[in-house]
Amino acid sequence: MSTPSAILKRIASACLAALLLVGASTTGKAATDAAAATPKATTSAEPAEAAGNIGAAVVKVFATIRNPDTTKPWAKQAPAEVTGSGVIIEGNRILTNAHVVLYASQVQIQANQSGDKLSATVVAVAPGIDLAVLKLDDDAFFATHAPLPRATQLPQIRDAVLAYGYPTGGASLSITKGIVSRIEYSTYNYPVLGLRIQIDAAINPGNSGGAAVVGDKMIGLAFSRAGGDTQNIGYIIPNEEIDLFLQDIADGHYDGKPAMFDELQSFENSALRPFLKLDKLVQGILVHRPASTDSSYPLHEWDLITRIGDTPVDDEGMVKLNADLRVSFAYRVQQVARNGKIPLTVVRDGKALNIQLPVSPMKPSLIPDLWGDYPSYFIYGPMVFSRATRQYLHALAGNGNIALSLGFIGSPLISGFGAAPDAAREELVVVPSPFFPSNASKGYDNPAGIVVEKVNGTPIRSLAHLVAVLRDLKSEFVEFSFANRLGETLVFSRTEIMASTENILADNGVRSQGSADMLAIWEGKGGNAQKAK
Secondary structure, eight states: OOOOHHHHHHHHHHHHHHHTTOOOOOOOOOOOOGGGOOOOOOOSOOOHHHHHHHHHHEEEEEEEEOOBOTTSTTSBOOOEEEEEEEEEETTTEEEEOHHHHTTEEEEEEEOTTOOOOEEEEEEEEETTTTEEEEEESOGGGGGSSOOOOBOSSOOOTTOEEEEEEOOTTOSSOEEEEEEEEEEEEEESSTTOEEEEEEEOSOOOTTOTTOEEEETTEEEEEEEEEOOTTOOSOEEEEEHHHHHHHHHHGGGSOOOOOOBOOOEEEOSOSTTHHHHTTOOTTOOOEEEEEOSOOOTTOSOOTTOEEEEETTEEOOTTSEEEEETTEEEEGGGGHHHHOBTTEEEEEEEETTEEEEEEEEOBSOOOOSSOOOTTOOOOEEEETTEEEEEOOHHHHHHHTTOHHHHHHHHHTTOHHHHTTTOOOOSSOSSOEEEOSOOOSOGGGTTOOOOTTEEEEEETTEEOOSHHHHHHHHHHOOSSEEEEEESSSSSOOEEEEHHHHHHHHHHHHHHTTOOOSBOHHHHHHHTSSSOSSOOOO
16 A cells, blocks of 8 residues: 555555564455544543443453464464453444454453453454454343443544553453554555554553543544554554454455555656646655556556545645544545546646546555465475465564675565566465475475476476476476575486475474475366476
């Protein structure tokens, strides 16, 4: 998602960190119009009865997590026990953060001052916006625990806020006090953006999924705190984002937030206006690189976006929500999107045009996020193949030597980060692990971390294509070449490598030669793979 100046800089910084392999990546219907938000002032005092009712609606969440092991994609990481918080909402449901229950094999909840833990099931999860919904195996719990009312308007800056949750270090409900200090439209888990509230109440590990309350109503869900040396800076997912998520999953499926992925730049520099021959009264944000080069795509380079729907856009790409609040114009996308399109007014060659721009929930990426899935893989003799993902890059981040080596050899894992797939290469196929012990690989260097370019001269488009090519080989030898400046070409006897696979799997305790999707291709007949030599 391209955004104006300040947000563009933050996204660029995040991408640069990932390129250096030192960062982590974790992976509409109209909402209430926050532009009309003029909530009444709230006081910092809260009646004891109201506090008790709120406390009864905030629960502790226990989860047993089995994260994927992207360097050994046939396995999962060891179980980890995590805790977080959750809030009872309408429909006998509990709202929490996605990161609290993502990859959970078991989930339980516990009410404040209760000795019982109740089994729960994750029924919806959105890693991008960090929200999830739980259902209990027994709804009798909700007879004595009412849902927490949610405010229908954004809070005011400087409103007193209370953060309810179960931070690490104790079993009882914790309540911290602060104020609303900032509201902005910013990155959650790239490339997903959303409205975000910053508060100065303490948000600590375990608080995730707890309620932030102004007066006697919830204004949002706690989801993170600022890292580094900062103190008492917490972030809240506001009700508008929660409502969008709940509307989305009403049909039992999460589609994601509509977004535009064109690259934009501000219209602030004094040379740009005469360069485009535009009057000084015209304001907007410039299209630097459209998301598509197709001739039918409605945005062109140097278009100036002046309005989204009926809302004017300024030279920094911001829109006013009220006298005290400006946010990125991208915020309006989730409000005005209808049937996968948004109305924009642009100035092109000095003339104003009204266009309908297609939007979608996800930006196609050569190195995608897993978004809660386990990685696909395929084992062929002593080698294992998988898709390159953001999580795999993060797994490499702890080894600076690997990062430098990948850059030195010109690996697509570096140059392809942030790039879009195309017909020639839909994804990067990587060898995530060293060779399994085998005589077949004798004398070859460790191939871990390199990207497959060709098999027997056939360019590899995707992991599925690789499996299909290997399946259809008839030649005596199989030859792997890789997308880097240095390194070896690996040649194996096809019959030897095929015969060795079962023993390799057994010797290393690997239960299956591939993930279910890859085995379906391997065991299939024919296929649309380009005929291998």
